[in-house]
Amino acid sequence: MNLIASPPAALNVGLDSFNLSITGNGGASLQLDWQPPGNADPALAWQLARLAPDRGDPAAVGSRMDAANATACERIIAARPMLTDVMPRADAVWPEMKNERILLHAGAPVAWEAMCGPMHGAMIGAVLYEGWAATPDAARAMLERGEVRFAQCHDFRAVGPMTGIISASMPVFVVDNPSSGNRAYTNLNEGIGKCLRFGANSPDVLARLKWFEAVLAPTLRAAVRQVDGGIDLKSIQAQALLMGDEVHSRNAAATALFFMQVATALAASDAPQKAVRESLEFISRTSQFFLNLSMVAAKAIMDAAHGIEYSSIVTATARNGTTTALRVSSLGAQWFEAPSDNPVGLFFPGFKQEDANPDLGDSAITETAGYGGFSLAASPALTLLVGGSVADANHYSRLMYEITTTKNPALSLPNLEFDGAPTGIDVRKVVDTGIRPVVTTGIAHKEAGIGQIGAGIVRVPMQCYVRALEALAARYAPAG
Amino acid sequence: MNLIASPPAALNVGLDSFNLSITGNGGASLQLDWQPPGNADPALAWQLARLAPDRGDPAAVGSRMDAANATACERIIAARPMLTDVMPRADAVWPEMKNERILLHAGAPVAWEAMCGPMHGAMIGAVLYEGWAATPDAARAMLERGEVRFAQCHDFRAVGPMTGIISASMPVFVVDNPSSGNRAYTNLNEGIGKCLRFGANSPDVLARLKWFEAVLAPTLRAAVRQVDGGIDLKSIQAQALLMGDEVHSRNAAATALFFMQVATALAASDAPQKAVRESLEFISRTSQFFLNLSMVAAKAIMDAAHGIEYSSIVTATARNGTTTALRVSSLGAQWFEAPSDNPVGLFFPGFKQEDANPDLGDSAITETAGYGGFSLAASPALTLLVGGSVADANHYSRLMYEITTTKNPALSLPNLEFDGAPTGIDVRKVVDTGIRPVVTTGIAHKEAGIGQIGAGIVRVPMQCYVRALEALAARYAPAG
Known part of the structure; x- marks a missing residue:
């Protein structure tokens, strides 16, 4: 019988990788990912101080921000x-899409010349899919x-x-949030590997999208319309968190729970059997199908929490493959941008870290x-897909409490x-602590036309939060 | 920001509850559940010694047992x-069931007079279900x-x-194991609460069983026959272990994974739509449906590992609500029995620990x-269902390595x-370490006719292993 030795516990302000020798031995290591408060910029430190809450003064800017953030939460x-x-x-x-050729894309605005390879690849694919051009070269032109x-x-x-x-x-997909009366949309998930969303655009990729249009979407519509009030996505997310998903890069349980509702509803519908069979087969072998729904x-x-005066809560984080950008509740449609980092993770056979595109997507x-x-x-x-240990996974979540307002x-x-x-x-806590949000993500090949090559973890650039903080200070606490 | 203090680590040979103050604070506590080797019985200690492996002598009884156990594993x-x-x-x-009134039940043989309340209740229900008697009183008589x-x-x-x-x-259900050419059977899961398996026998309980016969079973048969080679239950179990199930008292993920295969297969079958709809609805709201399949x-x-000469591996653990009984690979059909312990856990509203029947079932x-x-x-x-902390759950699994032969x-x-x-x-390791196997279990009311009242955890009585060890010693190392 082995006795459990007291595991090591450490506080690390250096490289992330130093933690691995501790957590790998069952120890606890708290990674500060530390930067000096206010990013070592005295002006920024001063802005942070002016946006800090004053418990004695509810009218102070920082106190109003806390109250607004409570409302947002x-x-x-x-x-x-x-x-x-x-x-x-x-x-x-x-x-407007009927009158004009429009392509929606992830992240903040980016000119064609500045777009990354997978974004080029996916745009070319979409032009071909819409029949606006007949060949990839014509589409690119x-x-x-x-x-x-x-x-x-x-x-x-x-x-x-x-x-x-x-x-x-x-x-x-159409999603309604009755608590705030808002609505949101997304497209349908294609699976992993060669997919339009990862920049692939070969005929099989486009054929799958055509099948979505002809078969999968009408079948799912028939299912959703069978369910009174719609399918409760947050309930699925909450259950899936008890079942090994974080409902971003792993959705195996969420997809199965969604599948159960869809299949049961379809059995009460008059959807054609062949379409039902093909649709259920597709979803059952596409464990990330729920990603888009998540x-x-x-x-x-988050749209329900957007547009609250004084709130410093981030309401969107989006990457176009070139930059990462934030929106903040009180700051309207403005994006706060910085160049994207590269995700670090595990790669499909034949691919390596150097093939990775910078962080990409609205996910x-x-x-x-x-x-x-x-x-x-x-x-x-x-962790089997993105690397790291279970202790690392727990550690990342614990760290995120330091930069958030509440626990859901x-x-x-x-x-x-x-x-x-x-x-x-x-925004204030991120800049103050120097702790950058952790994102789990798929990894696209940096060249157009290839697709997904792995999955990993990335941190949101600090500069996004610094810029948002400057805008908050400029709006709510201008230097007098 | 909180620093993580070095968590306490302890070795406990006293009451289980002492661990809670340690594990509840994030520490590690190894519960020995200690008893003196050989149960403080000098004769038993001597038998243990005679069954211990001798690394220098592969012909020694204990060495042969190790080799047989390796084959079993x-x-x-x-x-x-x-x-x-x-x-x-x-x-x-x-x-033979066509010619004679036979009721199969869980666990080792038990006379009517010695049966527990729920076993009486379920037997009465089965007699009514078969139409052998018209009233509960007539059935009991x-x-x-x-x-x-x-x-x-x-x-x-x-x-x-x-x-x-x-x-x-x-x-x-019929299950085949092609690696050893053996076959096994079970019945269909009724859900939770008022169920025949927990001793309930009211008309709604019996009506559900009739619906199994008329609708659910033929529908599932149509599904299973669509799948080449059958549905791979071990693959579902393995995936479910990554999805928060231990596939005994929690089968939420396993049921969803099973459901995905069944629904996809049914969409390719000619099963009647009403039966498909009812069957899918039932399974989707019965998160323990996979229990019987698990x-x-x-x-x-375990039948594949049964009947290996010299093996001291336990191949069945079964409770009839009165006794808990083991079978051992090398010891044929003999049961090694002791009175069952009472499971300790959480109870549905209105019920309490004193209502609990002793540990029950083949599960x-x-x-x-x-x-x-x-x-x-x-x-x-x-742990939300049976009580205890996540640290307790991890601890129980770690403890079981001490009494098992390998890691699957x-x-x-x-x-x-x-x-x-x-x-x-x-068997030798259980007796030697004094660590009793941990079982997660549903809890039945001790009176006939009520049903499930909670879920919890129970340990298998040590005396079962002591008796098995004595039988192993008598067979393979008789006192000379």
């Missing part, structure tokens, strides 16, 4: 995103000539994973709502003794 | 239980008069949860195969850094 916790419909075509949601308007998913109340391309004839649920949740909306990297403690199994009581993390997920990223 | 690990059919009636599997033959599920290569009653017209998979796995076959209490580290969420590489426990489930209970 109440709305986040009260949100109940319901999948209420599946629109057969995006241009039925956004009629059309895009280079500026004949297609690019717009952000987020500006259309939508989110899309990785490149996040949504075009006129793609079906979209994202749109998070979008509906960090899940972290923004408390899932993904913030709920990594819920998903020990994800509806989202229990079993390995943290059922504590609620860290919820409500406060 | 190879068969356990190689087993691949496949659900290959659903028989519409038990008497189609066991024709018939049973008291000895007009029904009682037999063990295990003797019919079957297992049944709780009372485990299987009668002539009940449908049964049990029969474990039975097929401890799952622990015998490495699931359930042995894989409790896989199921933090189960196919069954990873994420919270133990993906170590394999503790596999192959060695």
Whole structure:
């Protein structure tokens, strides 16, 4: 019989990798990811001080921010995103798509020349899919000539994973949040590997999208319309957190729970049997099918917390493959941007770290709502896909409590003794602690046309929060 | 920011409850559940010594036992239980049920007078269900008069949860293990609360069983027959261990994974739509539906390891509500029995510990195969149902390594850094260490007719292993 020796406990302000020798031996290591408060910039430190709450003075700017953030978190916790419909075509949601060639993409605005390889690949694929051009070269030329308007998913109340391309004839999920009366949209998940969202655009990739249009979307629409009030996405997310998913990079349980509701509903519908069979087969072998639904649920949740005067809560985190960008509740549609980091993780056979594109996709909306990297403690199994140990996973979630406003009581993390997920990223706390949010993510090949090559973990650039803090200070506490 | 203090580590030889103050504070406490080697009986200690391996002498009895146990564990690990059919009636599997009134029940043989309340209740229910009597009183009188033959599920290569009653017209699952060419059977899960298996026998309980016969079983048969080679139960169990189930008292993920295969198969079948809808609705709201399938998979796995000369591996653990009984690989059909302990856990509203029946059911076959209490580290969420902390759950699994022969590489426990489930209970190790196997279990009301009142944890009585050890010594190392 072995006795358990007292495990080591450490506080690390140096390189992340130093923790591994401690956590790998069962010890606890708290990674500070430390930077000097205010990023060592005296002006910024001064702004932070001016935005700090004053407990004696509820009228102080920082106190008002705390109150606004509490309101934002109440709305986040009260949100109940319901999948209420599946629109057969995006241009039925956004009629402007009928009159103009528009491609929605992930992240903040980015010019064609500045776009990353997978974004180019996916745009070319979407042009071919819409029949706007007949060959990849013709599609690329059309895009280079500026004949297609690019717009952000987020500006259309939508989110899309990785490149996040949504075009006129793609079906979209419709999600309603009755607690705040808002609505959000997303596209359908293609699986892993060679997918449009990772920049692949070969004929098989486009054929799958056509099958979505012809078969999967109408079948899912028939299912959703059978369920009174729609399918409760937050309930699925909450259950999945008890079942090894963090509902960003792992959705095996969430997809199975969603599948159970869909299959039961279809058995009560008059959907054609062949379409039902093909649809159920596709979802049952696509364990990330729920990813897009988890994202749109998070979008509906965070939009409910957007637009609150004084709030310093981050309401969107989105990457276009070139930059990572934030939106903040009180700061409208403005993006706070910085160049994206590269995710670090595990790669499919034949690929390596150097092939990785910088961080990409709207999917960090899940972290923004408390899932993904913030709920990594819920998903020990994800470490098999992204690397690291179970202790690392627990550690990341614990760290996120330092930069968030509250714990979501509806989202229990079993390995943290059922504590609620860290919820409500406060721009001030990120800058003050120097702790950057953790995001779990798929990894795209940096070249157009290849697709997914792995999965891993990335941190959001600190400069995004610094810029947001400067804007908060400029708006609410201008230097007198 | 809190620093993590070095957690306490302790070795406890006293009361279990002493651990809680340590594990509750994040520390590690190893509960020895200690008894003197050989149960403080000098004769038994001497027998243990004679059965110990001698590394210098492969012909020594203990060395032969180690070799036999290695063979047993190879068969356990190689087993691949496949659900290959659903028989519409038990008497189609066991024709003797056509000629004689037979009720199969859980555990070792027990006379009517010695049976516990729920076993009486379930037997009365089965007599009514079969139409052998018209009223509960008439059914009881018939049973008291000895007009029904009682037999063990295990003797019919079957297992049944709780009372485990299987009668002539009940449908049964058929599971084949191609690696050893053996077959096993079980009945269908009724859900929780008022169920025949927990001793309830009201008309709604019997009506559900009739619906199994008329609708659910034929529908599942149509599904299973669509799947080439059958449904791979061990693969579902292995995935479910990554998804928060220990596949005994929690089967939420396993049921969802099973559901996905069934629904997909049914969509390719010509099963009637109404039956499909009702069946999918029932399974989707019965998160323990997979329990019986997990049990029969474990039975097929452990039967493959039964009948190996010299092996001291436990191949069945079964409770009839009065006694707990073991079978051992090399000791044939003999049961090694002792009075059952009472499970300790959490109770449904209105019920309390004093209402609990002693430990009941064939379901401890799952622990015998490495699931359930042995894989409790896989199921933090189960602590919500049975009590205790996540640290306790991890601790129980770690403890089970002390009394088992190997780690099953196919069954990873994420919270133990993906170590394999503790596999192959060695009678000698249990007696030598004084560590009793941990079982997760449902709790039945001790009176007939009420049903399930909670769920919890129980330990197998040490005396079962002592008796098995004595039999091993008598057979392989008789005092000279």
